Amino acid sequence: MLRNVAVIALDPVAAFELGVLCEVFGTDRTADGFPGYRFTVCSVDGAPVRSASGFQVTPHADLAPVEEADLVAVPAYHSSAEVPPRVLDALRRAAARGTRVLSVCSGAFVLGQAGLLDGRECTTHWRHVDELQRRHPLARVRGNSLYVADGPLLTSAGTTAGIDACLHLVRQEHGSAVATRLARRMVMPPHRDGGQAQYVEAPIPQAPEAATLEPVLSWLMGHLDRPLTVDELAARAGMASRTFARRFRAETGTTPHDWLTNQRVLLARRLLEETRLPVETVAEQAGFGDGAALRHHFTRRVGATPAAYRATFRDRALLPG
Secondary structure, eight states, rough: OEEEEEOOOSSOOOOHHHHHHHHHHSSSSGGGGGOOOOEEEEESSSOOEBTTTEEOOSSSSSSSGGGSSSEEEEEOOOTTSSOOOOHHHHHHHHHTOOEEEEEEEHHHHHHHHOOSSSSEEEEEOOOGGGHHHHHHHTTOOOTTTTEEEETTEEEEEEETTHHHHHHHHHHHHHOHHHHHHHHHHHHHSSSSSSGGGSSSOOOOOOOOOTTTTTTHHHHHHHHHTTTHHHHHHHHHHHHHHHHHHHHHHHSSSSOOHHHHHHHHHHHHHHHHHHHOOOOHHHHHHTOOOSSEEEHHHHHHHHOOHHHHHHHHHSSSGGSOO
């Protein structure tokens, strides 16, 4: 049963991510029928810590409450910063006795330094996914997840995904009805669809550096709306199809079909964000032919349907009125 929650605030602590934990577990809503928790913000020695925004945070205690906590949570922290050994030891002891351990955003790097990610599935902010995998090769990093639960370990993606992870924990502990009521109180959806791939920046498509194929790829970038085959592209490059396919992978790192699909998805994202074009028209201009094909490839690569993506990211200037 989840009763005692200890948050480890490292200097400098990320104010929003700390606030997420305070809002879900540190706000007393028992008068309204919500479960209550003994909530403690801890620092290494009990002294105030700076926030990343410049103000000071005064904790409740040193690391002692971590030893009795049912949940130990770590807000975002600099991915390259060294974590105090006392914190790492406290996290290892918590994990060894089966305590739930939660990280928000780049707090996953703290868990990684403690060795808690080895052999486990985890996630972090999409900007740090590759670095997390590089630093902790034994971890199984899921870059498109808003949060990942692996046994007692719970990691979340960037910032607001910490709320998703906390609501998941509340749902596990107290049931869907309580989690849904809490989400409504916080003006949050009780569960968000899709992964964090939809939030990754989508650069304007451009041809990669490819010494031999650059003329073909540059032409291709201006004709994404056309139905194209490998044979046609090979002919334009003056190569046999098999030779073209081998050269394409050597110079771009992927197959012609996969590269072309990625570029078309990027173009579709721009059209959904920046125009009022119907989805069927977006599909045609991005080279997918029809809305069904667009929805299939878009959802697989972005983690959201074209309609849901547009509702979230459409330029507000394009809205009616």
